[in-house]
Amino acid sequence: MRKPFILGLLWTINIASAVTHSYQYFYTATAGIKGFPEFVAVGMVDGEQISYYDSSSKQLIPRQEWVKKAVDVEFWERNTQVFLNTQVSFEASVEIAMQRFNQIDGVHTLQKRYGCEWDSETGTTDGFELYGYDGEDFIAFDMKNMRWITPSPQGVTTKSKWDRDRILNEMRKSYLTQICIEWLKKYVGYGRSTLERKVPPEVSLLQRDPSSPVTCLATGFFPEGIVVSWQKEGEDLHEDVELGETLPNNDGTFQKTSRLRVKPEDWKKDTYTCTVQHKCLKEDIVKRVYEEEIRTNHGFVPSDSKSVYSSVLI
Known part of the structure; x- marks a missing residue:
């Protein structure tokens, strides 16, 4: 099982894997952190931040000039509405997770990372969707076997519910293996001069x-x-x-x-x-x-x- 992201972590790409491109989103919902948005969503291509949303601004904004050319002008407003709904869902999920872990108060974090990878030389693709709670593995999607895996006793209820929803899991697989890859190739095409630039340390x-x-x-x-x-x-x-x-x-x-x-x-x-x-x-x-x-x-x-x-x- 892939290790989950933790707050502030940007995974390191192997030096030799220059042809591997990635498109992923990070969602972070928090409870008990004053002055920090209760929900943050960050979109990234090849480690470059391309979009950002948080519960304070309630607006999805581009982080790269080239990404504006890759989407239609209504894209940002349309997807702002999507993230408004996602924000409500994740804020509710933090409260449910706290109940599962018998937590009444304190600082807690629910995170999600999902997306896809594409090797432009071999054509190999992969997809992933996983969740972490308070910095630990919570649940992850096993796309090959169309099931959910959890190392946490508190995640068994979620696993049972999501395993039963075959239609939603098929939709997840379709997104991760097809739609996500199409968007990744599109973004790489528009952002090539930025994404493939080489700057020595x-x-x-x-x-x-x-x-x-x-x-x-x-x-x-x-x-x-x-x-x-x-x-x-x-x-x-x-x-x-x-x-x-x-x-x-x-x-x-x-x-x-x-x-x-x-x-x-x-x-x-x-x-x-x-x-x-x-x-x-x-x-x-x-x-x-x-x-x-x-x-x-x-x-x-x-x-x-x-x-x-x-x-x-x-």
């Missing part, structure tokens, strides 16, 4: 103060697939390393950090290096850890992303 070594861990920051790169690793005396280092998520920048590029948790006296004595691999690079970028290479990093905090047809969990 800029790499820096950062440190808050002389006694803090050293951070290797790769930023400004596209596409998002990247490998950031540490070596000690030329050998790959896995201990004392904290790898961050790949996060979006405001300009549509990405950033990734990895922290080396060793004392300064260690990296002053032995040779430590940070190596960055990205498809845009002819050669790997290698940064050796020594004082002249490290930028003082007072106040540095990597940017975070709180990005993100529906069913009520009855």
Whole structure:
């Protein structure tokens, strides 16, 4: 079973899978978070945000100029109405989930990720629809066997109900294997210059103060697939390393950090290096850890992303 998204997670694309395109939507409904919309929907193509809706604005808006050319002028208003209905459904679903888990109050999150993938070289396609509750797997659609799978006892009721609805499951499969793929190919065609652009990363070594861990920051790169690793005396280092998520920048590029948790006296004595691999690079970028290479990093905090047809969990 695929692991669910969690709030702020953008899945990492393997460097070698450049021909694989994806179209997906993230829905997030929350309870108990003041100042945050109770419902957010984000549409993405190849990791690029193309549309956004939340319960505060109640308006679906485009996030890319090229996506406006791919749809008719009524598209945004028409689908705003769809998301208004989806919002009501998901807000009700959070309350039902809380009842299932015997929760009266507190902060809770129900999330859904669905969409499709297409390999433009082999023609292979795939589809997925899955839900998470409070950051854990809740239920997922097994498209091959036309059934729902849940690791959670609280999801059994939902599984039983959705398994019985064969017509709706056939509609899901039709959407994921046909309609979604058609839209994905259309979006890739219109957004090719943006989606297939290649921007190499800029790499820096950062440190808050002389006694803090050293951070290797790769930023400004596209596409998002990247490998950031540490070596000690030329050998790959896995201990004392904290790898961050790949996060979006405001300009549509990405950033990734990895922290080396060793004392300064260690990296002053032995040779430590940070190596960055990205498809845009002819050669790997290698940064050796020594004082002249490290930028003082007072106040540095990597940017975070709180990005993100529906069913009520009855």
